[in-house]
Amino acid sequence: MTVVRRKTAARKAAGRKTAKASVARAAAKPAKERILDAGEQLFARNGFYGVSVRDITKAAGVDVxxxxxxxxxxxxxxxxxxxxxxxxxxxxxxxxxxxxxxNALPGVPALEDIVNAFTYPMLERSARGGAGWKSYFALVAQVNNSPEWGPVLMTEHFDPLVERFIAVMREALPGCDAREIYWGYQFLTGALTLTFAETGRIDKLSGGLCRSSDLDGVHQRLARYVAAGLRALCAGPAAAPQGKARSDMAANADACP
Amino acid sequence: MTVVRRKTAARKAAGRKTAKASVARAAAKPAKERILDAGEQLFARNGFYGVSVRDITKAAGVDVxxxxxxxxxxxxxxxxxxxxxxxxxxxxxxxxxxxxxxNALPGVPALEDIVNAFTYPMLERSARGGAGWKSYFALVAQVNNSPEWGPVLMTEHFDPLVERFIAVMREALPGCDAREIYWGYQFLTGALTLTFAETGRIDKLSGGLCRSSDLDGVHQRLARYVAAGLRALCAGPAAAPQGKARSDMAANADACP
DNA sequence: GCATTTATTCAACATCCGCTGAATTATTTA
DNA sequence: TAAATAATTCAGCGGATGTTGAATAAATGC
Incomplete structure (x- = not known):
């Protein structure tokens, strides 16, 4: 059966190579791009090891x-x-x-606007950029949390950009210890990427009150949330509230402020 | 300490067994547990599809x-x-x-304490609970961001707990729209799980100023960050601060289908 | 002590894996 | 048009995959 289907497919392709196929082919994207599209979608769903090149090429309709x-x-x-x-x-x-x-000159921009410049182009494309973009950001969510791929791909493709954003955040938070900003950025990335995963968990938790796909809702909230968090980190007690000498944890969870 | 406990436990078990059992065998954990340990470590590193059962059983020293x-x-x-x-x-x-x-009765607990009860037992075990716990939380980070596993496993094992936490958060934030709290919780989970991934990215970004493994540092910051973010969400304008009317930037995004 | 259940070993299965080389077709260049 | 390059197809390689059944060993129950 599999053989038969393969044969018919091959015959169809071979039969109308000259006239009809050229139209169908010309309308379709080039093979290289179709492979990228199919890989994007499948990698986003099942990760690198969860997808075979045969899965991808079959979805793309090209040879393995x-x-x-x-x-x-x-x-x-x-x-x-x-x-x-x-x-x-x-x-x-x-x-x-x-x-x-x-726009903020001669002053410094508001923290909310900086965070927004970081998140909005991503949220906007995930919401209205098409299925490819949505898959892409779901893939980013997985890569960012992967010990194997995160350090390689995220660093390579996003670190120069992130360094620039953090530099501007430091301008907007004069006197703030740089470590607070790095951690604040890390929390921001985690929140953003989990949002992109769109696992539907918040839908279930909230009984339908919130929807994973409501990226406009995220856009309205994330910058405010992160800006407030960053300001709290910079304003709060920089010193450790308690020593790290504690070794037993199960016994006294209450010792923690 | 762990070794001592393991030895005594093994001796008790060996006492019930025939003296003929080899020392190496008697000292080892049962096969089922060793498979769980090896699987935990390997799944955390490479995900479900990135590890074969042969990898796991080889690492555990048992038959496939x-x-x-x-x-x-x-x-x-x-x-x-x-x-x-x-x-x-x-x-x-x-x-x-x-x-x-x-402890907060007759009042309501501080938001920071609620968040801390949510995060501290995890951060503490990841920091000082042993390699198994560290692997486990790295696995949670991947599962939480996976469209395939997240909705199944996270929902099944954590949703009842999360619902209770959110209920107490609502007590601590009277008058706050529930949606703000759900989103605030989602941002918290994202920040927390990315921290558990310990990809080392913040180390590189900060030039060594911050370390991924510094979970005590996270403990000192995350609750404050999240509490401030939640308060900002509840206090802020519920309506969109700026409409989602396409700005000039959004026009570029239209090129891609 | 013997029977029964539980645990482990071993070999093998069918299938899928990523990748390749040779042949074929399509497109570009001269 | 002819030659040269690029793109695609096809069949298949060696190996890894998850799982299984039969045989063996160990532990437990009576």
């Missing part, structure tokens, strides 16, 4: 050998999927940051 | 067939790994929450 031909191998395809949209996205985020900065 | 025998299959092993420590952890977290509540 084309992954090695166009990208070199499965790992290189994964990296290419990750790189593609980062290169479209980050210039815009940086541009929005600089615009926020210019 | 024992996974099917003791657990039924690979997926069931994964679920068992996830369940094991959740069942040890959650009663303590709930107990800490109720204690915080009692």
């Amino acid at each position: 050998a084309l992954v090695s031909y166009h990208f070199g191998g499965k790992r290189e395809l994964f990296a290419a999927v990750f790189r593609r949209r980062a290169e479209m996205l980050n210039p815009e985020r940086l541009g929005m940051l600089e615009q926020v900065r210019r | 067939a024992l996974v099917s025998y003791h657990f039924g299959g690979k997926r069931e092993l994964f679920a068992a790994v996830f369940r094991r420590r959740a069942e040890m952890l959650n009663p303590e977290r709930l107990g800490m929450l109720e204690q915080v509540r009692r």
Whole structure:
């Protein structure tokens, strides 16, 4: 049965190569791009190891050998999927940051606006950029939390941008210890990426009151949340409220403030 | 300390067994537990699909067939790994929450204390509970951000606990729209789980100023951060601060289908 | 002590894995 | 048009995958 289907498919393709196929082919995206699209969708759903190149090429409607031909191998395809949209996205985020900065001159921008420049281009594309973008950000969510891929891909494609954002945050929070800002940024990234995962968990928890897909709702809340958190970190007691000499934990959970 | 306890436990078990049992065998944990330990470590590093049952049984030093025998299959092993420590952890977290509540009577507890009851038992075990606990929380970080596993495992093992925490948060934030609290909780979980992933990214970003493994530092900051964020959500304008009318920047996003 | 249940070992299965080389077709270049 | 390059197809390689059944060993129950 499988053989039969393969044969018919091959015959169809071979039969109308000249006239009809050219139209259908011309209308379709090039194979390389279709592989990227299919890989993006499937990697986002099941991770790198949860998807085979045969899954991807079948979804893309191309031959399995084309992954090695166009990208070199499965790992290189994964990296290419990750790189593609980062290169479209980050210039815009940086541009929005600089615009926020210019608009605030001669003062410093509000923390909310800085965070917003960081999150809005992503939230906007995940909400209204199409299925590819939504898959992409779900993939970012997994990569960011992966000990194997996070340190490699996130660092490579996002760290220069993040450093710039943190520098501007420091301008907006004069006198604040840099460590507080780094941790505040880490909390921001965690909150943002979990949002992109859109696991539907908040839907169930809230009984339908909130929806994972409501990225406009996130846009209305995240910057305010993070800005308040950062200010609290910078204002609060920098010194440790209690020593780290404690070794037993189960016995006295109440000793913790 | 752990070694001593293990030895005594093993001796007790060996006493019941025939003296002929080899020392190496008698000193080791039962195969089922060793499989759970090895699976925990490997799943945390490479995810469900990134690890084979042969990888796990080789690391555990047992035969490959024992996974099917003791657990039924690979997926069931994964679920068992996830369940094991959740069942040890959650009663303590709930107990800490109720204690915080009692201590605040007749008033309501501070938001910081509620968040702390949620995060502290996890941070404490990840920091000083041993390698198994650290692996476990790294696994939770991946599962929480996975569209495939998150809705199943997180919901099953953590939702009852989360609902209780959110109920107490609502007591502590009278008059606050429930949606703000659900979103605030979602941001908290995202920040917490990314912290558990310990990808080392903040180390690189901060030039060594912050360390991923500094969970005491997280403990000092996260509750304050989240409490401030939640208060800002509840106090702030519920309506959108700026409409979602497409700004000039959003126009660029239209190019992609 | 013997029977029964439980635990473990071993070999093998069918299937899928990523990747490749040779052949074929399509497109570009001269 | 002819040659050259690029893109695609096809069949198959060696190996890894999860799982299974039969045989063996160990522990337990009576």
